[in-house]
Amino acid sequence: MRAHASVLHLDLDAFFAAVEQRDKPSLRGKPVVVGGVGGRGVVATASYEARRYGVRSAMSTREARSRCPHAAFLSGRFHAYRSTSRAVMEVLRAVSPLVEPLSLDEAFVDLAVATDPALGGLGIEEVTAFAEELRGRVHEATGGLTASIGVGTSKFIAKVASDLDKPDGLVVVAPGTERDLLRPMHVSVIPGVGPATAERLRRAGIHTVADLESVTLDELTSLVGRAHGTGLFHLARAEDDRPIVAEREAKSVSVEGTYDTDLVDRRLLEALVTRQATEVAARLRKNGLSGRTVTLKVRLHDFTTLSRSSTLPSPTDEAATIARLARTLLGDLIDQQVTVGGVRLLGVGVSGLADWVQEDLFGPDLLGTADTAASDDGDDGDEPADAEADDVVLPDRAERSWAPGHDVEHTTLGRGWVWGTGRGVVTVRFETRDSPAGPVRSFRVDDPELTPWRPQDDGGEEASDT
Template identity: 70%
Template sequence: MRAQASVLHLDLDAFFAAVEQRDKPSLRGKPVVVGGVGGRGVVATASYEARAFGVRSAMSTREARARCPHAAYLSGRFEAYRAASEAVMGVLRSCSPLVEPLSLDEAFVDLEQADLADLEVPTVTAFAEDLRRRVREVTGGLTASVGVASSKFLAKVASDLRKPDGLFVVAPGTELELLHPMHVKVIPGVGPATVERLRRAGVHTVADLARLGEDELVRVLGRAQGQSLFRLARARDDRAVVPDREAKSVSVEGTYEHDVTDRDQMEAIITRQAADVARRLQGGGLSGRTVTLKVRLYDFTTLSRSSTLDAPTESPAAIARVARGLLRDLDTSGGVRLLGVGVSGLADWVQEDLFGTDAPEDAAENTDKGADEDTGHHSADAPDSLEGPAAEQQAAAQQAAEHVLPEAGVRSRGTQWSPGLDVVHAEHGRGWVWGAGRGVVTVRFETAQSSPGPVRSFRADDPALSRWRPPDSEEPQQPGRARDQ
């Protein structure tokens, strides 16, 4: 553990929901839920106004609607979140060359590499306050919670203590005084199952945990997690701030409003997902050897099948061919709730024409079959920063942190009118989709710079209505799931 409070953790408050409130004046100060808006949707992020009604991330949208029926339920806009994230990460990197992004809305900063006269508590406190001010400026008003401590673990704990829009600096030498009264679930990787095992052992607080010997913790929790919790209960964490977190895999998966039973439709969805994965690999100059197919059946049984190639590929045709082959070995006659395609074993070189050329219909993205059902959320998994089960849970939480579940909306002329989508009308100007259904799209016409605007409805195929994208923007990726902040 460092002798000074020189690790900073920044966490943007209710990030996705806050971006929506920033850009939609009529939603400011009101409950907003970002995530899947259909019957099988999952909450990605809820605004603090929605949390007052008990809405939380990872909750089903159905339950969220029951708790807070008057909230605005939006599908998410990856371009807007990415732009805000890039602005924040730019500010952090201007402070220190060692910035470790954990997700779009969260990062560690090594202050030992920052231009500070000293690392005493008053200095780092003033630095962190100025940093929060700069984040508000570059994002148009988004707030961040910041923790500063002598380790990554304590900095993350500290940033949670003053949420939202707060700052907490853990003075060196006070780590155990702060940590020990807290519940054990404050430690990364301690979920409900671990909490229950520890409760049966008489452990409720971190102080209780610290009183146990390493051998006893290993007996209760297993070697990897027991050793990890033994260290963290004593505030021992020497992990460095690592600026480059290389992706281990790239994947795309979709959850469906209704079970998919048609085999041709499944193959069409997989082909499209393979094309999405290939585009992301190509965009990063990467290729991969292992193709994985993920299938969740009608009864929630989840199956995963993989095939490893002789050499890396980033060909959409090759990825699709392998994934479809894996599907043929599975019994999906009862229907599937989820399909996903991923590529791992990444490399920065490509073996050309590994399988030769697929027929055009195999390689092309198919938007006719299953297009309305595929939610297309994406993931790029980063390496674990802890060890054992705690690491696996942390990685799963991080993967969840980078994603939202968009649901199918009314589709017209190739455009999916999902709630929250930015649109422009030839006569009325810019706005966003308030709702869509039965061939009708309802739009509220307002922008971040305007006052709350009027609401008007149009036919879904109105030629005057189209999607709006920021100038020079790339074709957007669909956002995926996120955690609560």
């Protein structure tokens, strides 16, 4: 624990939805839902206007539509999210050399080593005034987005504090008051206490952090295991000495997809797994990484989620190797008839990462499969590494040119965004961030004057329908 409240956690409010509202004037102040727009889509972010109707992250798009049918349901635009995130991180790195991004929309900042002269000292009043000014800088740099900030003596406390006054809030927890803050809260406020652990604790009569604080270490380890119990024991007492690390090391690389219909055909499932393995291998190579453990994630028709893993003697970045292991794991589930009711989600991941590869240990001659090299950019259009799967028709995961929310440009009407599409027609609202709410026009999907628009310097992927 630090002597001063010098750990700052910044969290951009409803980030994806806020970016869409910023860039689409007609959606400002209205419910917006970003995520998969298909029948099996999942909500990535909901604006606060949509949250009032009960829409939340990780909810199925189908349920979100039933709760808030008048919301704008949009596919993601990662080029816009990335550029906005970069602007925020630049602001934070100008404050302190120690900035630890957790995702596109949140980061820890170490104020104890801050180089910004505006901070002055680490007293509560000085830190509060500085954090308030920082929120203003972020608002300006992002073109109007708001951020919630928490400041405390540790990462845990700063993260809890940033959630207390959302949106556009600021909470600074004074040293010595951490336990008083935590005690009335539900145990789920502690990292690592998910539904299963919370239920186990509930059965033992532990509901709040105060309840958890009264339990001995031996009792906790008997309930949830030694490693997990030890962590809960310390966090319940606000004891957290984790440092802020400027460069966070990736723990795994994974690709997954959610599908519009339950998949039961074995060859199709194997082809999808092979394609995902190829994408994972491409991402590993692009980042100069390899990994030892291949994991297959399967979500069944009834939302039961299973995972199976296999570990190699040495790390690899070979698509054929990763695909072979992933197909073997899938085959075990199929042979056990676990997937008989259908599969709605598949994912392949590699963990146990390293920055080297033992090239010849698992070469294609030992694998007995066609070694199709993955492209450097992880293009979704790569053929599967397994030649026998080439004739299988895969569900369409190509970039949808007319996905709702995506940017387009017309030769005479200028830039706009896709409002909707169907029956060979695409409807566009013509407006940009700096214009008033614009007119709506419809065109044939093959109209040569209408084209997708992307920033010239952006080569990233759009959000997939997951």
